[in-house]
Structures are given as structure tokens and as C-alpha cells.
Amino acid sequence: MxxxxxxxxxxxxxxxxxxxxxxxxxxxxxxxxxLFGQMQQQKATYQKLTTIEDGIEETRAQTEELTKRVEQLNDPEYISQLATKELGMVKEGEQQIFSE
Structure with missing residues (x-):
């Protein structure tokens, strides 16, 4: 048995x-x-993150540049130079000399 x-x-x-x-x-x-699907999703998310971080860095650089420009435009001496050189303006009592 x-x-x-x-x-x-x-x-x-x-x-x-x-x-x-x-x-x-x-x-x-x-x-x-x-696992393979999650790895692909992680790669795509990392690429998006890198793109966004690059955009943030570019925006920070632009912000710094604009801040410097605002500071310059608040300076009376810079405005005077800008008006004289680029716009051809003269101060009261001065005479502009044209060269050909």
C-alpha cells in the first residue's frame, strides 16, 4: 500500500x-x-526636469540682467550719458558739434 x-x-x-x-x-x-516601464517613465521625467531647470537658470540670468539695467536707469549720470550719446541731446548752455 x-x-x-x-x-x-x-x-x-x-x-x-x-x-x-x-x-x-x-x-x-x-x-x-x-520595472522596465518605470525606468522609461523615470527617464522621461528626468528629461523634463532638466529642461525646466535650464529654463529656470535662463530666467534667473535674464532677471539679473534686467535688475542691472533698472539700476542703471535710476542713475542720473547714466541717463545723461545715454541722452547725449544715443539721442543727441545737449545740456542747457552747451552746444552740439556735428562732425561729418
Whole structure:
């Protein structure tokens, strides 16, 4: 009777082993697919982040430049030089000299 039970349990244990291995293989396939998808999403997000950081840096540079320009325009001496050189204006009592 012991031999009959051993013969019956061998095919059943093989079947359970195959089912278990199929489950493990399917799970590992799903895990690999999920991991690959997350890596692709991470790469895309990193590229967006880099683009945004570059834009922020460019905006900061523009802000600094505009701040310096505002400071210059608040300086009366700079305004005087700008009016004289670029606009051809003269101060009261001065005479403009034209050169040909």
C-alpha cells in the first residue's frame, strides 16, 4: 500500500511543482515588465526636469540682467550719458558739434 501512495503522489507533486514554477515565471515576467516601464517613465521625467531647470537658470540670468539695467536707469549720470550719446541731446548752455 505504501508503494501505491508513493506512485500517486509523484505525479501530483510534479504537477504542483510545474504550477509553482509557472507562477514564478509569470510573476518574474510581470515584475520585469513593470520595472522596465518605470525606468522609461523615470527617464522621461528626468528629461523634463532638466529642461525646466535650464529654463529656470535662463530666467534667473535674464532677471539679473534686467535688475542691472533698472539700476542703471535710476542713475542720473547714466541717463545723461545715454541722452547725449544715443539721442543727441545737449545740456542747457552747451552746444552740439556735428562732425561729418
Amino acid at each position: 505504501a508503494t501505491a501512495t508513493a506512485k500517486q503522489s509523484a505525479p501530483a507533486s510534479k504537477r504542483r511543482y510545474r504550477l509553482w514554477m509557472m507562477f514564478v515565471v509569470l510573476f518574474m515576467g510581470w515584475a520585469g515588465y513593470t
